[in-house]
Amino acid sequence: MLSATELELLMQNVVFAHQETCQFRQENLQILRWETFTPEEMQSLQQKPMDQMWERCVCHITDAIQYIVEFAKRLSGFMDLNPNDQIVLLKAGAMELLLIRMSRAFNWYNSTVFFEGKYAQLELFHSLGCHDLISSMFEFCQSLCALNLSEHEMAFFSAMTLLDPSLHWLQERHKVDTLYRKIHLAFRNLLQRTHREFILTKLPEKEKLSSICQLHLEKLNIFRQMYPSIAWERFPPLYKELFI
Numbered sequence: 420m421l422s423a424t425e426l427e428l429l430m431q432n433v434v435f436a437h438q439e440t441c442q443f444r445q446e447n448l449q450i451l452r453w454e455t456f457t458p459e460e461m462q463s464l465q466q467k468p469m470d471q472m473w474e475r476c477v478c479h480i481t482d483a484i485q486y487i488v489e490f491a492k493r494l495s496g497f498m499d500l501n502p503n504d505q506i507v508l509l510k511a512g513a514m515e516l517l518l519i520r521m522s523r524a525f526n527w528y529n530s531t532v533f534f535e536g537k538y539a540q541l542e543l544f545h546s547l548g549c550h551d552l553i554s555s556m557f558e559f560c561q562s563l564c565a566l567n568l569s570e571h572e573m574a575f576f577s578a579m580t581l582l583d584p585s586l587h588w589l590q591e592r593h594k595v596d597t598l599y600r601k602i603h604l605a606f607r608n609l610l611q612r613t614h615r616e617f618i619l620t621k622l623p624e625k626e627k628l629s630s631i632c633q634l635h636l637e638k639l640n641i642f643r644q645m646y647p648s649i650a651w652e653r654f655p656p657l658y659k660e661l662f663i
């Protein structure tokens with residue numbers, strides 16, 4: 420299906436697309452890994468009103484999603500899909516890819532995540548009022564971090580998660596399917612070369628990712644019922660376009 424050169428080019432494409440759009444370089448995230456919030460800073464954030472904290476988090480998430488959209492655009496073949504299908508894939512995949520990327524910004528040793536320049540414990544997000552969502556996000560990162568994925572592997576896992584040919588509403592499913600298969604092949608090839616094939620069976624299941632994303636949508640709905648005007652007026656357009 421693919422020649423050796425094609426495989427090589429595809430591999431470079433996926434890896435570069437990730438590297439060029441990853442928002443924070445792995446080295447920099449590593450350096451800051453032990454910079455945590457002080458108890459006073461934690462307390463002050465925990466006491467913020469719910470709507471303010473939501474707005475803040477949603478803005479950061481949207482920034483991160485802008486990079487994810489850029490990643491998608493740089494994947495060879497994505498821009499050749501029809502615009503409807505591009506939107507279908509991003510609506511379903513943006514939050515999933517955010518979760519995968521969150522694991523790069525997660526310190527496995529003390530269960531903290533990079534937030535506004537430092538590493539934050541789960542409790543910091545208390546005022547959002549969605550403990551079950553945040554704790555499943557943290558749990559997911561904990562288990563993904565345990566696989567110690569390289570940046571190359573992370574790039575491929577992201578691309579395969581995004582190009583899900585099984586999604587409803589795709590108009591040109593065969594195109595997405597072909598792209599998915601090619602990337603899968605290149606991923607296998609990379610893993611063979613690095614003797615890491617075993618990770619294919621250990622990667623989180625699609626259902627796990629989509630159930631967390633579903634929970635995010637449910638929490639957003641509850642928030643919108645409580646603060647309709649905040650969600651409408653203060654959430655960034657891209658966030659609303661994808662999730663509302």
Ligand code: CLR
Nearest residue numbers: 441442476479480483520521524532533534544
């Ligand atoms: C993910 C990786 C990106 C940079 C980035 C930006 C915003 C971060 C996000 C990462 C991880 C998850 C995060 C988010 C801001 C708020 C959110 C810390 C590090 C927490 C878990 C709260 C989520 C609450 C909403 C769903 C309401 O490159």
